[in-house]
Amino acid sequence: MTVVDTLDSPADHAVDGCAGDGERERLQRYAQWWHAHGEAISRDVDRVGGARLQLHDRIGRRIDRVCWSAGYRDMLLRGYAEGTVAATHETGSLLPGYRVGYVTSFFDPGLYCPHTVSLATLVALEKYGGPGTSDWIGRLTRRDGSVWQGATWMTEAAGGSDLGAGVETRADPAGDGWRLTGEKHFASNADAELALVAARPADAPTGVHGLALFAVPRLAADQSLNFRIRRLKDKIATRSVATGEIGLEGSEARPVGDPGQGIYLIMEVLNVSRVANSIASAALLQRALAETLAFARERIVFGQPLIEQPLFRRQFEDRCRRFREASALAWAAAGELDAVWQETPPYSQRYHRFRLLAHLAKYWTAEQAVAAGRWAIEAHGGNGLIVDYGIERLLREALVLSVWEGTPHRQMLDGLAVMAREGVHEDLIRWLGDPAGADRQRADIDALLARPRAEREAEVEPVFRGFAEWTASALAAAR
Ligand SMILES: Cc1cc2nc3c(=O)[nH]c(=O)nc-3n(C[C@H](O)[C@H](O)[C@H](O)COP(=O)(O)OP(=O)(O)OC[C@H]3O[C@@H](n4cnc5c(N)ncnc54)[C@H](O)[C@@H]3O)c2cc1C
Known part of the structure; x- marks a missing residue:
């Protein structure tokens, strides 16, 4: 089956030879639901009515309720019912949930955010929550309307890239628990029943190693x-998730894991969501190509369908190749995370290799999604810029995928750090089977790592970009 044959079928692509037929049928039914019902709800949320914050009830009491237009909750709950979170608890594998997330993201990448942060919350609690959290785990893994949602709130107003300097939220011991005081500046799933929050215990050191992770109901x-919830943000996209500013005013909190290891736990939470982001980016790429193909088959230019024009066809085939490669990279990162997600510090070399793969995947898939979103607009001509047709939305959604869960700068610099510290690029190249071009990659990376730090950072982009592209291409060729 060619890439073109699978473009319209997110379910086929999500299972892509790595899941049983039963799962394919289930995902196909989920995709059909989106075609029949979900898309219209999602379009309205994006264009007409996103989240609204109701701060008080009519008596004047604070309720901080996030209100949505009709149908939103159906759309949201459908993913939980399909097991986007619960399946991990039931099977011990992240992959079934990621496959559901792929289908969700094909139709609405923003909606996959609540599912992802709920999954990340579950993973942290399952690993580090301890016996007192089994009730929370039970609620997070329901498949019906009583399901609890999770959230992961790290970023504060001073900035999200440098968490060591940016997190000012304070954690103070109180009785047999803790109290948090501070403000979270980008808090997606703002009305979640349970949030994971990064904070600094009063006596902890400065920098990232002084951060601890807490669960806050x-x-x-x-x-x-x-x-x-102080306010909701008015965003250009991902309007299917409410992103707010949160005030913690002596909030009751329970530590997740050893407070001294908080930064590792925060990174583990980010692993889950960066891989999900890569999957969402691949799904958005598929969607952009599917929409463009449907248009180009019918649009007649110079006497023949646009898709038959040699220049356009060449561009389209090139995009298909990039989609196949980005997708291979995203699913390789998912597969590797599935193999290491149960690890706790100190981690294995395989875990460090996964981290590099995840940085490459988060970076490269989002870059490709943005490029495909822009190209889809161009390919639709003027209609690409008209909101009625929803093509411009693909680019808006892709732009957020590139920034949240760490910007491209962050992926490059963190990828560089893990290569410098653990030497995992060599490991990754060998894991890929030393394919053609490996020596060139090795030489470029080693030359970069040999330079003084400032130069290394200044010059990382072409090397990291080349390595990401080469890794994606090698993975696609091996499929
Ligand atoms: C819609 C949306 C929802 C979000 N939801 C959440 C959430 O639920 N939880 C959460 O914790 N966060 C959330 N975020 C925050 C997101 O993770 C941050 O926006 C992101 O990590 C970047 O942080 P920042 O915006 O503070 O930018 P900054 O950290 O201020 O960075 C500004 C620029 O500087 C660059 N930069 C930083 N350091 C370097 C360097 N050393 N070298 C070169 N360039 C550098 C960055 O890449 C960026 O381009 C959300 C963001 C958005 C847009």
Whole structure:
């Protein structure tokens, strides 16, 4: 089957030879639901009515409720019912949930955010939550309307890339628990029932190694609001998730894992969501190509369908190749995370190799999604810029995929750090089977690593970009 044959079928692509027929049929039914119902709801959320914040009830009491247009909750709950979070708890594997996420993202990448952060919350609790959190785990893994949603709130107003300097939220011991005080500046799934929050215990060192991870329920033990939603952000895209500013005002919190190892746990949470982001980017790429193909088959230019014009056809085939490669990279990162996600510090070499793969995947798939979103607009001509047709939305959504979960700079610099510290590029090249071009990659990376730090950082982009492209191409060739 060629890439073109699979363009319209997100379910086929999500299973892509690595899941049983039962799963394919289930995902196909989920995709059909999106065609029949979900797309219209998602379009309205994007264009007409995103989230609205109701701060008070009519008596004047704070309720901080996020309100949505009709149908939103159906759309949201459908993914939980399909097991986007619960399947990991049930099977011990992240892959079934990621496959559901692929289909979700084909139709609405922003909606995959609540599912992803809920999954990341579950993973952290399953690994580090301890016996007191089994009730929370039970609620997060329901498949019906009573499911609890999770959230992962690290970023503060001072900046998200440099968490060591940017996190000012303070954690103070109180009785047999902790209290958090501070403000989270980008808090997606703002009304989640349970949030994972990065904070600094009062006596902890400065920098990232002083950060700890806490679980903060929406309701305190006395059922009062445990955090305040100060406002919701008005975003260019991902309007299917409510992103807010959150006030923690002595919020009751429970530590997740050893507070001294908080930064490792934060990175583990990011692993889950960076891989999900890569999967969402691949799905968006597929969608951009499917929409463009449908248009180009019918649009007649100079007497023949646009797709038959040699220049256009060449561009389209090139995009298909890039999609296949980005997709191979995203699913390789998912497969490797699935093999190492249960590890705890100190990690194996395979875990470090996965980290490099995840940085490459997050970076490269999002870059390709942005490029495909822009090209889809161009390929539709003027209609690409008209909101009625939803093509411009692909680019808006892709731009967010490139920034959240760490910008391209972050992926490059963190990828560079893991190569410098652990030497995992060599490991990755060998894991790929030393394919053609390996010596050139090795030489470029080793030459970069030999330079002084400032030069190394200044020159990382072409090397990292080349390595990401080459890795994606090698993975696609091996499929
Ligand atoms: C819609 C949306 C939802 C979000 N939801 C969440 C959420 O739920 N939880 C959460 O924790 N965060 C969330 N974020 C925040 C997101 O993770 C951050 O925006 C991102 O990590 C970048 O941080 P920043 O915006 O503070 O930019 P900054 O960290 O201020 O960076 C500004 C620029 O400087 C660059 N930069 C930084 N350091 C370097 C360097 N050393 N060299 C070169 N360039 C550098 C960055 O790449 C960026 O281009 C969300 C963001 C958005 C847009």
